[in-house]
Amino acid sequence: MYRMRWPSFSKHVRDRVIRPCYKPKRSSYAIAAIASSLAVSYIESEVNHHHVLSETHPEYHKKDSLHRNFIADAAEIAAPAVVNITVVSGRTASAGSGFFIDARGYIVTNAHVVDRCNRYSRIEVTLADGSKIPASLHSLDRMSDLAIIQVQSPGRLPTDKSLTLEEDAIAWPILHFGSSSQLRPGEWVCALGSPFTLQNSVSAGIISAVARQSSELGYFGKSGGEYLQTDAAINTGNSGGPLVNLDGQVIGINTMKVEGSVGISFAIPADVAAQVIKQLLQHRKVVRPYIGLQMINITSEVLRIMRQNYKTVPAELESSNGHENRTVGVLVKSVAIGSPAEKAGIMAGDIIVRFDSKPVKTTRDILGLLGFEIGRSIHVQVWRRGEDNLKSLTIVTDMLPSNNSL
Structure with a gap:
């Protein structure tokens, strides 16, 4: 028998409590680096195979796509829009992840990350560059396990000097939704977020299943719908973060994992999430x-x-x-x-x-x-x-x- 876990920090999850302002002086994580290399040789009929472009060559990424790191490219596109979300309530705090979907500062996350907010709680968003800004709860839908928060300060100024000051003030980096209905098992994906509050973390894997029924998981929860299954690592604190394809588009929202498992995690499909988010932005509720x-x-x-x-x-x-x-x-x-x-x-x-x-x-x-x-x-x-x-x-x-x- 397995148990489902929502990967967000909370005092309601396994007695794991994050106290505000707690900053460990020394990391308790043992990190093992495993390096591997792959030598690839090939002959291309129309070019001189003795001429190999170096990574510093300006034409490298155009002509030698075989050696490009597509995972890194996707992460580089998505990372600036991914944030860490901390909800402080009294002496404890819960944390999860999220991402900007609108230049006005709207951020999508899981409802279970912020659903215990009350008038005495405060939401703090940590950006990719480490800066922290306050946010407020805009709307949430427990049935789909989706929520929207909005940052309360203007966006950072972009480098494009042709923009007006008013346009500059709302220029948050955003992610766009891709199509989850076109996904196939075996496609590469990246999960971004803050597992165990480790900011700017990226994991990679494949789509393991495209329409995993919640009833198959023994989870008759909020939506009773379907999930994307992936073997990309999704851990405590990843809730609400994006699952992106190799184009850096959001194809799922990381939501839960099978407790005690390795490589069995689930995300809300982007096609479902996009419809719910549209309603939340327009009506602050979902009219089903x-x-x-x-x-x-x-x-x-x-x-x-x-x-x-x-x-x-x-x-x-x-x-x-x-x-x-x-x-x-x-x-x-x-x-x-x-x-x-x-x-x-x-x-x-x-x-x-x-x-x-x-x-x-x-x-x-x-x-x-x-x-x-x-x-x-x-x-x-x-x-x-x-x-x-x-x-x-x-x-x-x-x-x-x-x-x-x-």
Whole structure:
């Protein structure tokens, strides 16, 4: 049995308490340096292979990309926007990480890093250069475990003299979101933050899984959604920091790890985070869509049971040959009474084949198509006992329950 841990410092995590103003005089960490070298020889038909560019040569990074350190390049892009966040409450403090997303000083982090703030707490942000500035809580959403804080002092002056003083005053370094939906297992990523309050730390690894269900982790928490799994080191204090691709774009927000494990950590996908953050910036809260469905993905086992119970199943499912990653459609487990789905005539046992006129394979597809646009009408094609039916429902406002219903 394993336990999930949120990697942020807190008195509520394993009796680990950070006292304000505590600064160790001598590091208690034993650091072992392991060096390795890789000799690569190659022949390129169009160039003289006897001519090798040195790293100091101005054309080195243009022509000899084989020798570039892409991990270092990504970290160099992202690092200036990454911060350490300390929340001081009375005699104790908790700490995590975050990053700038807006030149006006908005910083994204995990909700569990700052959710115990009260009128007597203070938030302190440590920038990449070591300077410290105060911040205030802008908004948070416990269900998605995301929060926004805002620094209370103007940004540093950039070197571009063409900017006006007013523009200069808000020039914080920011990170941009990439697409998490296009990720594949095996892609390289970097995790940045302040593990154990060690500022400006970078770890690297790969994407281990792109859609790890929270139920698989025994974690039926706030969102009940999916996470990116990575083997990049994410430790106490990394919560809220960015997980970036080799272009330095945020593709996930580091959130938790399996306690006692090595290389099993999880991040909130960027596509999900971006939608929540947009709502927090606009409304200071998340207005979630609701249609009243509880659904499950159609696996090979579910398909086997369906074949036993029904004379026919959708052609799309038959063509999948029982391979889980090729099934088409999502099974409706239950429909809430009085919900938009019930009013539209959708019933338990129906199979949603198309949602908003687009084919769907998983509940994740439906969640992505649902979006956050309240009041929109959606066409839903369902299969029921050998027949296709077209239904129309309207998205309404509600809080997304912690189970897998929408």
